[in-house]
Amino acid sequence: MNITEIIQKRHSVRTYDTHPLTEEEKAELISAVDTATDPFGGQVTIRLRSVDPANDFKPSTYGVIKGAADYFLIGIGSDEASALSAGFRFEQVVLKATEMGLGTCWIAATFRGTVFSRGIDWPDGQQLRIVSPVGRPHRPRLLERVTRMTFRSDKRMPFETLFFDKDFNTPLSPEGRFAEALRMLRLAPSSTNSQPWRALVDGDCVHFYYQLKSPLSILDCGIALSHFYLAQQASGAIGRFYKEAGHPVPPEGLKYLYSYIDTSDSDTSDDSAELFC
Template sequence: MAESLAWRIKVSLQWTGWLQYIPNMFLVVLLSFLGFLFRTLGFPHLATIFDVLDAIAFFVLCFDLITVKFNCRPTEAIPARKDWDAFDLMRQRRSCRSFQWRDLTPEHRNELMECVQANLLPQKMLGSKPIRLEYIREPLTVWPVVGCHEFLVAIAPKEYDRLAVLDVGRSLQKVVLHATRMGLATCWIGPGADQSSVQQKLGPRFNEEKDHIICVCAIGYPSWYMPTTIKWTVNMFSATRNPLSKLFFRDSRFETPLSTEAPPFSRYGRCYEACQWAPSSFNAQPVRVVGHAEGQRFDFYGANSSRYYTPVAVGIWLANWETGCEALKIKGHFKIMDSEKLDVPALTNDGPVYDMSWICSP
């Protein structure tokens, strides 16, 4: 079916970086019209109020265009390293929507790439299929992130392998956490990246017959200057997460919430919170966990049958859970349980899908 004209316009504005300014422009026009209307109807005091609001909206629009779209703004400082504990690091990390135009320093870039290589070692993978995190230092066509020109592109084999997608989420999240400790800003980008733009910038590093781009992660220094529309959206949605009672359960029917604050499950402390605040596409939180055997085993499920975004989210949860357990000095390992040992719920067309279990070591 042919795409509508409105959709084509929306996509064009999105990829050219103008879409985030359209609501401000619309507000300026609307307030100007209301001022004119009330003045025409003989309500000068109301007209004056709308004129003042229109002037404020116009100023905000101009400020956004000058400082963000056209990058006329003062140089901002490089953030300091964050000496936080593991749980504060995972809890405070946020997706950055606006980046400084400066490059990463050579020291930061080298440390970042060392972390990438360390987390891609074969012995650290859950699956057997190789994945890659390719570095790009060029602007990509992404939305709604602005200002970023350094990225990690997560690539898995084109032949679908769910474990490889889990490895992407788990490995890249560990890199993201290390980058956060370094003081760098990051943003996971899935549907907001133009695939053709990414493939073009990868060049010979991407083989269309063998490779599949899973997602992109923007990396850089955060900027205070951000389009107002994005700032409102971030403030509205980034501070909300499902309660633990809707994420952790005692049964694989996901009916009985796990008593995370009562023994024996309470020993995992803030590990639950670390998963609760993990990033996911549109903050959908498509992961569920079932606790078994008096806190000795946790089964991780994708809440729906999505082939890419949900297993990436599960992989991110695995990384945060593992990081939390290491901080608490609780030893364990990941394992795929045999089906006869699992009380797997009846599958529907949209999941859930069992992915992985974490087993506490004796």
């Protein structure tokens, strides 16, 4: 499977069979954690932990998870870079799990009083903010199907309302430059399927913006930028993220986040690639 097929296959899974991961599967996932890249330099720690699936996971969140015997726990710092890095890095692990035929579900909620908050220390400045079950998907329960219907999880906003060409009044052509990578971005998971991300294409650059829909919107953007970057990379493009002081001014309600420049055609492409660590 290539990355666009994996991105299209991924969806949140909330019902699992109770079998734990094999040691080989765990090793493959840990390797994905170790090799995940991050251009934003935030503080993120990703751990894999087994739990007793008989003790159902009930944090204060909307979709109840059932049957999972293994969870990723993610500790992150409290700044913007950490939220972006967590989204960007952990989504690469989610996509690896998808490729392996395993299900996952981002959960960013309150974990106080759950098994997850006990017995694990996090580096200074980091706190457990995200967990995700990982395991073999089981037939979805009615509750899971209702959750998906409530958040219209199979749907995304139309391409032309999310992405723009040079100014915010001109919708981006779905056939133009960066369109494939933005189509992959659009399939990203987001908290309550809120899809806070927007993008404006201008020549070699894509400027990214977001609507502050919840405290998780920046994390959502990190996930989406991961889809965008992986799709760009798969197309053979070389590029990097940067902050652009002279970015186009967005309409009210949108905030500037980051820009991406495609340096594939420039003489400095090799140097630029090194900037992405």
